[in-house]
Amino acid sequence: MNALAPASFGAALSAARDAAGAQHYPQGTLYVVATPIGNLADITLRALHVLEIVDAIACEDTRHTQGMLRAYGIDRPGAQLLAVHQHNEAEAAQAVVARLAQGERIAYVSDAGTPGVSDPGARLAAAVRAAGHRVLPLPGASSVIALVQAAGLVAEGGDERSAFVFAGFLPSKTGERDTAVQALSREPRSVVLLEAPHRIEALARALVILGERRVTVGRELTKQFEEIATVAASALPDWVSAGRDRTRGEFALVLHPVAVAADDGAEAERVLRLLLAELPLKGAVKLAAEISGAPRNALYDAALKLRDGP
Known part of the structure; x- marks a missing residue:
């Protein structure tokens, strides 16, 4: 991540308290927090506030997360950082569930970006939901x-x-x-x-x-x-x-999407004709585009002509 002095985010942290502080943050909830993928300024105000108020932060790498928190001016003792990564996620999830059952608020962050998208977090979220606790997503960088x-x-x-x-x-x-x-x-x-x-x-x-x-x-x-x-x-x-x-x-x-070859037009129109016989126009066009790969706009024009005649 781009290194920025903690003082750079003093105003952001204050703004986060003002902007997000009045919102409701239920207890016994796992907050899945997206963090920047490179530029530290890409954090959201709500994410900053949640990382400051939760009882503990589960994270992919405790040292990495500690450095990120300090860059934002958030001071967390090591005991409040819980290691939850791809090698221990199933077991560590049970410890998180136990703390949620006691009414704690727990945040989860991966090393960068959105947890659960090619990063740990999916198993944790599934375990928390299976135990009957709420999972609250905080969207951000991806x-x-x-x-x-x-x-x-x-x-x-x-x-x-x-x-x-x-x-x-x-x-x-x-x-x-x-x-x-x-x-x-x-x-x-x-x-x-x-x-x-x-x-x-x-x-x-x-x-x-x-x-x-x-x-x-x-x-x-x-x-x-x-x-x-x-x-x-x-x-x-x-x-x-x-x-x-x-x-x-x-x-x-x-x-990028595959370009539709010109000679695919006849096949796309054949599919469209069959679908129009059974479906409303918009539904037929949508399905024909998905089946044939032909441009939806062109299929829509063709459908209008087939419906209304020359």
Whole structure:
């Protein structure tokens, strides 16, 4: 994370108390708190207030979290930080449940970003809910959403594809990763991937089979040396090798939606005709677009013509 002096956040902490202090924070609740993915200023006021008032903070790495809290001017004794990470999450969750049963407020943070999204937290939330306690999410920074915002996911022909599939980290073994990429090659929607620096070169080579399909790469998102670029999948290895720093930092990647081939129009219209016979116009268009991958706007125009005639 970008290092900023604790004094820089004095006003933010005061603003957090003013803005969020009057809200209700029920006891016996797990607060799942998103934290910055790189830039410390990307914390929310409500997150700051909750991290200050809860009885304890469960976290992926206690030392990392202690440093983050101190940067915000929040002083927590080590005894109030509970280690809950991928290696002990199932067991540690029971200790958290026991404290919630006593009426404590517990926050959970991962090292960066939104817990439960390729980070620990899902098992903890499931255990807390199964025990009958409330899980209250505090949304915030996410590398997935950040990259989707910047990628401009518009398919050929101008159709905007807001839907995307989150695939996260692909398998680390070569054969399993290649099989996963083959499966993704048949996915027409946008696909978001995450990758670690020591595996980005291997992932780039694996994605070459996608040919001219566009890939937007986000490296070190929100940090000082953030880099975002869009290249053809076939050119991704060259992009990675073009700079020494391009194998450093955390990566998010999004495969752009597959362009619909012109000769797919007849098949898309055939599907549309069949659906229009059974469904209302909007429902038929929506389903036809999902089945065929054809642009929804074009299918809607076609549906109007089929319904109203020439």
